[in-house]
Amino acid sequence: METMANTFTVEKAKTSKIHDVDFNNLSFGSTYTDHMLICDYVNGEWKAPKIIPYQPLSLDPSAKIFHYGQSIFEGMKAYKDENGQAWLFRPLENFKRLNKSAKRLAIPELPEAYFMEGLNTLLQLESDWIPQKPGSSLYIRPFILASGTGFHASPADEYKFIIACAPSGAYFSGKVKVLIEENYSRAANGGVGYAKAGGNYAGQFYPTQLAVDKGYQQVIWTDDNTHEYIEEAGAMNIFVRINDTLITGPTSDRILDGITRKSILDIAKDEGIATEVRKISVSEVVEAANNGTLKEMFGAGTAAVVSPIAGFGYKDKDYDLPELTNSYASKLKQRITDIQYNRAEDKFGWRFKVQ
Structure with a gap:
């Protein structure tokens, strides 16, 4: 597997939001961690991923995501055991399925190293955000959207791959x-x-x-x-x-x-x-x-x-x-x-x- 250790950049948030979060009363997927991974597809290739402070995106109104719906995502979780060690569950399956979805929607497939190393680095940085309360976890949302512009009905020429995370409680309770x-x-x-x-x-x-x-x-x-x-x-x-x-x-x-x-x-x-x-x-x-x-x-x-x-x-x-x-x-x-x-x-x- 190709690695990207020499090209990976991390920009840490100046302050953390974690102290404002009640980890005993987490809803599902509505509180977001301090950082996110972002990677742009430009000029026919995926550029080096970056980890940056969690922030809004700026997109042109003609970005094709808004008009033709080129958007795919995955759902994953990170878990902490009683010793504080973080774990993922079958992450390569998520990577493979993301690329399967990408191919079907004419989105450029992502290199494995960008997904796996990027995710691992992001989770190391956000380790304190992974809850230890039983039933809780860090929900992880990798997704790709069409950021290239134009009103003509065709695949975009630019895309964004992002991984964002949200500490979450149980998704459903009861039957x-x-x-x-x-x-x-x-x-x-x-x-x-x-x-x-x-x-x-x-x-x-x-x-x-x-x-x-x-x-x-x-x-x-x-x-x-x-x-x-x-x-x-x-x-x-x-x-x-x-x-x-x-x-x-x-x-x-x-x-x-x-x-x-x-x-x-x-x-x-x-x-x-x-x-x-x-x-x-x-x-x-x-x-x-x-x-x-x-x-x-x-x-x-x-x-x-x-x-x-x-x-x-x-x-x-x-x-x-x-x-x-x-x-x-x-x-x-x-x-x-x-x-x-x-x-x-x-x-x-x-x-x-x-x-």
């Missing part, structure tokens, strides 16, 4: 009630659903608000063609437990290749839990709910890790899921978080030490 979507789609075949593109999420907000107005917290997305198969839960991958088998849909043009999703499948197999990766029909889920074989449903993603679903609505009828004392959701979440916080053996080699 959620979801509505199976019958009309709107999150993504389509041949589209950008598998990329972490900003527009994917913007398109979710309106249907989700309609569900919220009906008393639900989230939407379960169905396929764009027939709406017969469930695909994702809100902004997360979805798992369904029927009897003692854990099922999730296959990745595709429409479904994000979630890092938490992959980790859950590996841990489930290690736990001896039967898993299936296949299409899941809405009718199968409804039938299982009616005959009592539907044991659990949960979302899986970086922010919440695992978000249990208490019940779902479909065709103006609500279905409640049973309360389990030893759920797969709780067991799998515990296994993952124990690895993330360095509380247990990492037999998969997923933990990355910040040093």
Whole structure:
């Protein structure tokens, strides 16, 4: 891997905001650390990254991000163990997926060293911002946006890669009630659903608000063609437990290749839990709910890790899921978080030490 030790620059903030932060009452992603990484793509190449004080961006009104939506991002977390050592969870997977998203949106791919060394250096600098309270972490948002200008519909010629961080508490608390979507789609075949593109999420907000107005917290997305198969839960991958088998849909043009999703499948197999990766029909889920074989449903993603679903609505009828004392959701979440916080053996080699 190419390194960039001789070209990396760090400009430290003159004062820190950390003393103004109540680390015992952190909301998710709304308090930002003292520094950020920034790197510009100009004249056909990525320039050397810089770490600078966290600050607003200055963009021309004709910057293509505003008009054609060339924007991608990743979601990651840094964790601190009881000894104060900082850790990342499978960061190379985030890097690979960022470049996969970049390629789909005609954004120049990023060198691995810029991502990995830049992130490691930033986290060393912001180490005191990583909370140690159980359930808390430092949320990390790497993203790329089109800063090149012009109203013509074409890829930009300039981009900005940025990593910003936010100390955060738990993303969700408790179980959620979801509505199976019958009309709107999150993504389509041949589209950008598998990329972490900003527009994917913007398109979710309106249907989700309609569900919220009906008393639900989230939407379960169905396929764009027939709406017969469930695909994702809100902004997360979805798992369904029927009897003692854990099922999730296959990745595709429409479904994000979630890092938490992959980790859950590996841990489930290690736990001896039967898993299936296949299409899941809405009718199968409804039938299982009616005959009592539907044991659990949960979302899986970086922010919440695992978000249990208490019940779902479909065709103006609500279905409640049973309360389990030893759920797969709780067991799998515990296994993952124990690895993330360095509380247990990492037999998969997923933990990355910040040093």
